Amino acid sequence: MAFGSGGARVAESAKARIRRASLLRNEDFRLLLEQTSVGDIAVQLGKSAYAPMLKGHVLESMRRSELEFLLNVSILAEGVAFGHYTGLGDKRLLNLWLENFDVELLKNHFQTHMKTSEWGDHLDPGKMLDLVSDFRLTLVDQEKLSSSDTLKDILMSVRSESLRSAMMEAVPGGERALASWEGDLQRITFALGMILDRYYFDNLYAAVARLGGDEGRMMRMLVGTRVDLMNLYWIYRARRFFDKSPEEALTLIMKARYRLDFGLLTRAAFADPRAMAAALEGTPYARVFDARVENSEDGSGALKSEALKGEALYEVGVERNIYRFLFAVAERVFLSGALGFQNVAAYLVLKELEVRDLVAVVEMVRYGFDKNRIDLILVRTLGKEN
């Protein structure tokens, strides 16, 4: 290892550790939960590490969508800031990691054009790029994307030829369909989103698979766990909500695999979706799909109240378990103490999960949900106040 790259490793690892110390504590979350409006939450966050992102906004009257947008952009801003500390190789990894935002931008572009969703809760590209001026889109040509009118224009803004061709293939109707906004738009949006996600994670995993030493092992663990969980979750959702057959569900998954081979994935796909935990027995992921235990009020596994038996809550539980799993993996990376890009990646995971929790808190306060149930939703475990 060259001295220069060694220095960059120390710097990026140190920064990641320092930033980790600035993440919100349980007390901060409890304080946020005591607030009565989105504006109050924004004011509280304005006193935390989110202050730079919230600076210049009228916090007292901030709307939910605006706050959620700024919180999401703060992840990107922090990621981009690491670029000043990383060496050349890690910079490439960082760019690859942040391509997630390119993917989100593209998805939002489709959703807006296809009228399947509006800006608001999502990322507004113009505003986002204004706020994080150092960020450069790598997956798409920003100029072409912003001047695009048709679906073909949007797809032509995608730089990777293979990705573009895969996306074009997902639009039935050829040139005519690409030149207009017709057809089953919901289905096309979904298909394009899936292709983008697959491309992003396959590429990222391929990049970390080449890394050696502790850094490679931990990056594979960090990205690979996510890939495995997403593959399982996609199978689960395809089977449970979209009435897909097991074989069809298997065509949706990524080619990247970490601990799950195709045999295990097939076993999960052919199992009853509510019994995936049993199908995955013997793997670390079995517990993720056992949301019943996690959701029990006293931790014993027994569901006492009728409300908790609701299907929706089970779904929330599975999703939360996935994020808790990722949280634990990111924490484990920090505990190892090794230097390298894995610290940056782990920090960005923790940040993303914190923002996810904050969005949950904002929505709880905004819509007046029962705050006693917050532990059923949050990735972090607040537990009881001492």
Add this chain to the structure above:
Amino acid sequence: MAVVGMTGISFVGPMEEVESVALALLKMENFEPMSPEVMMDAHPLGSRFQTFRGNRYDALLEKLDGFWASAGVAAPQCRVVDRVPPVSLSELEARVDEMMKTMSGWAARGEELRDEYETWRAMLEFGDVVRETGRSLATLALAPYGSLSIGTLTRENWRRLSEASLAAPILAMPLIDETKDASTDKTTVIVFYGNDYREEIQKIFSSVHMHLIPVGPEDYGQYDNRDAVLYRMEAIEAEMENYRDMPGRYATGNRFELEKLYEMVYTKQRIYSICQMRGELSEMAVLAGWTPRDNYDAVRAVAEETAPHTLVLAESGDELERKGHELPTLLRNLPLVRRFQEIVRLYSLPSYSELDPTFVVATSFCLFFGFMFGDVGHGVALILGTCFLEKKKMMGRAIASVMKIAGISAVLFGFLYGSVFGSEELIRPIWLSPMKDVNRILPVSIGVGVAFLTIGICFKIQNSVRKREWGEVFFSPEGVVGLAFYWLAVGQAAASFAAPETALGTGLFALIMGALFLIMIFGNGIAKLLLHGETVDEGGVVHVFSVFHAMLNFISNTASFVRLAAFALNHVGLSGAVFMLGQMVENVPGGKLYHAFVLLLGHLVIIGLEGMIVFIQTLRLEYYEFFGKFYRGGGRAFAPVLWRKGRAD
């Protein structure tokens, strides 16, 4: 020889007049648009204007460029027009869209033909495979137990389908192996499945986005005649070719109208590149931007002539900078000196209020390079080599110009040193020989360094005066007191070596130096006291350390100039080594040839490798020793909108 002063101008008037002004400004090619908010913020109308960003003509022009590209013809070169085309955006959009509709019709037909061709091709391949087994395609239609589907999909989706086939009761295999063809990402595959699995397999096909070839078993018979299939494929190919040529034929047949349309769209696109950040209020528009101060009168005259109802507001760049706006930097230097702007730009462009160091960089660059690489022969070779690399487009024009000037400097110093290809015997030195006059060349190099650093400190003082930072001007280590300290130390050292009797007494010297040092240390306090609160630095411990750091820098920066003499010596030494190596191989068989080869290779290494090292050392002296004293940079280049798209914007 400086950063050109700017003026901020706003034009407020009817939209059509503002368009005319924009066209006039476009012809001048000396106007960079900015947001009207910069100049209108204090104006009563400022808050009422709706501001715009972006240029809607970009998309139109891009479509037309796309058309010319697909026609295989270069887009027309538009000449500057005298008046704004009297056509609205919606009219142009309608005309371009109509053209594009025709184009997309051809493209769609072409696509249909391509699909049809793919179908015939797949069936040809399939038929060949079946025929090899001694059967015909028609007989397959009678198979009662299973079905097959043929389709195309990307390689990635083929991977997913083939993986899914491991878990599904299907058999999938590639029919046409195109994996070796880099031009396509498609694979044609054939999938066999039981009739009871038909519904499920359709979902899987949809999931992997397989494009099914629309041929049912009942149609297989028509593909049995191989010759007929080949004939049909040829016919489709001919028709595809015909559709491919359509845009070209259309462009030739309608050239005049198309060029006229392109010219209108192009002109409007350029006009709105200037108006891209305009403000609008009902029928009124406001256009704002920067122009060089000495261009202001011309701009005003043009505006009065072309737009009599348009109000022109102007504000000096200095005033706008004081209000906190960032101004663009335009450097203006003598033609030869201008070549060295690239060296300055390589570090960072000066900000608007900074001194432009290009002239000093140009002269010092030549001096340093020649000093270290002084040789008539090597200098000429460097010039010729640079000309060659420039001609072969292996070196940019700007850097090539700098290298050629550096080569000339090396030639001049070569005459001063009496050195030709390292030999000091061929011509008599006008000034000195580096190897023989080491005791003279060393003090000269230090002297050059002292003079150079002094210029750097003076620049720093001048920058501080411009910014009215009087504390910095007087009490900082790079201010008046620091300069006095440096010169006193240098003078005393020089006197001690050259004429000890003229040196100050030790006590007096120490007293003055100590006093100057204390002034720098307590500069903050003194500045607060005398200059009403203004401080020189961050204060406290940080300031004390920064003063110590500056003192050490005086020593290290000055010593750094010893490299001028060191590299001059190195050049002679290296050339001598090449001559020695040449002589060593002269006595072996074929020695003359080897001798010539060693000399050629050695001098090439000297010119290439040593030339590069000297170039880097020269840059180091400029950037570190000189710029480090005063330069901040961070300027943004003035980027006027030009008539030719893509030249600057």
